[in-house]
Amino acid sequence: MNSAASTWLPVSQVISRNLSVFEASSSLLVVNAPEIGVWQQWSADTVLHFFSQDFRVHSELRLAGFQSHFAAVVNELPDNADVLLYWPKSKELARMLLSMLLSHMETGRQLWIVGEHQEGVKSAAKILLEDHEIELSKLDNARRCTLYRVTVDRAFPVFDIETWLHYSSVVLDDTELQVVSLPGVFSLGELDEGTALLLPNMKLPEQGRVLDFGCGAGIIGAVAKRRNPQLDVELIDVSALALESAKRTLAQNGIEALVYPSNAWSDIEGRFKVVLSNPPFHTGIKTDYRAVTELIAQARKKIVYDGWLEVVANAHLPYEGWLQEQFKRVAVVAETTKFKVYSARG
Numbered sequence: 268m269n270s271a272a273s274t275w276l277p278v279s280q281v282i283s284r285n286l287s288v289f290e291a292s293s294s295l296l297v298v299n300a301p302e303i304g305v306w307q308q309w310s311a312d313t314v315l316h317f318f319s320q321d322f323r324v325h326s327e328l329r330l331a332g333f334q335s336h337f338a339a340v341v342n343e344l345p346d347n348a349d350v351l352l353y354w355p356k357s358k359e360l361a362r363m364l365l366s367m368l369l370s371h372m373e374t375g376r377q378l379w380i381v382g383e384h385q386e387g388v389k390s391a392a393k394i395l396l397e398d399h400e401i402e403l404s405k406l407d408n409a410r411r412c413t414l415y416r417v418t419v420d421r422a423f424p425v426f427d428i429e430t431w432l433h434y435s436s437v438v439l440d441d442t443e444l445q446v447v448s449l450p451g452v453f454s455l456g457e458l459d460e461g462t463a464l465l466l467p468n469m470k471l472p473e474q475g476r477v478l479d480f481g482c483g484a485g486i487i488g489a490v491a492k493r494r495n496p497q498l499d500v501e502l503i504d505v506s507a508l509a510l511e512s513a514k515r516t517l518a519q520n521g522i523e524a525l526v527y528p529s530n531a532w533s534d535i536e537g538r539f540k541v542v543l544s545n546p547p548f549h550t551g552i553k554t555d556y557r558a559v560t561e562l563i564a565q566a567r568k569k570i571v572y573d574g575w576l577e578v579v580a581n582a583h584l585p586y587e588g589w590l591q592e593q594f595k596r597v598a599v600v601a602e603t604t605k606f607k608v609y610s611a612r613g
């Protein structure tokens with residue numbers, strides 16, 4: 268293994284030991300790679316294309332000069348493309364991705380699947396058999412990951428995103444909201460306990476820009492705009508599935524707000540009167556404080572002098588100290604045994 272490889276995720280290391288498998292393709296679509304990792308060292312003639320539902324990885328790929336497409340849905344495949352799918356944590360998202368990809372793949376093409384055992388890749392065999400009557404072959408098993416191969420043997424039904432949407436309803440004291448979510452989006456079909464504590468306790472301004480940072484299906488931003496239609500509400504997320512869901516939630520409720528991708532503050536311009544968030548502290552099944560530390564570290568610069576940041580978090584997380592390092596006044600405005608809502612200003 269080369270020295271860079273020792274820092275790669277286990278899935279990248281498994282791909283690295285099997286590169287010759289992919290080099291036989293003339294064109295390869297890599298779907299939802301969690302990092303550039305091994306692809307940085309690609310030297311074969313195979314034309315590489317990337318599809319990513321994660322704006323962070325998509326931006327890194329673009330920066331490294333790769334062709335990468337960021338969206339919730341794959342609408343077509345590059346000509347003659349084989350596909351490598353990185354298995355997601357959510358089983359339902361895996362089902363959706365498989366239906367989506369198979370619907371576009373030509374007969375005779377290869378579909379490879381790689382994933383970590385702890386993220387459920389071993390259920391690929393059962394899902395492919397149940398949903399598509401396909402048997403897969405195991406190519407490699409190492410570093411608690413498995414790499415599988417499927418040869419596409421027929422045409423599959425047209426993919427329709429509408430059949431994957433979940434509709435639920437959030438009832439609050441002052442309003443009811445229809446929430447639309449795609450698989451893989453945070454708290455699919457139910458209101459998160461933390462968000463449920465934030466919503467009745469969010470202090471909104473009379474006017475100005477309000478940001479829903481890490482919007483998921485768009486509940487916080489939608490409720491803010493519903494409560495005060497004077498506000499200019501913006502919703503950002505790193506996940507294409509979340510952004511698509513948030514747009515649909517807003518449309519379903521007749522609410523207008525701006526929805527766009529950003530990796531933490533990467534694509535956000537100007538300052539806000541208020542920033543609201545139930546910040547992420549996971550990527551997949553792993554703890555990941557990158558987004559929340561970015562949120563807190565930059566928030567003061569992104570908020571106008573008399574504005575504020577309001578976040579909800581599990582009470583055991585160390586956010587209060589982090590907020591106190593950046594803001595003069597930090598108050599707990601609501602709490603339960605599990606969650607706290609912090610308001611930070613100054």
Ligand SMILES: C[S@@+](CC[C@H](N)C(=O)[O-])C[C@H]1O[C@@H](n2cnc3c(N)ncnc32)[C@H](O)[C@@H]1O
Nearest residue numbers: 453462481482483504505506530531545547558
């Ligand atoms: C805890 S969820 C909250 C979702 C929604 N606001 C709610 O309350 O139901 C956090 C959200 O942050 C998003 N996220 C994760 N990393 C991010 C990043 N670097 N930049 C922006 N959003 C991110 C996740 O995709 C997820 O939708």
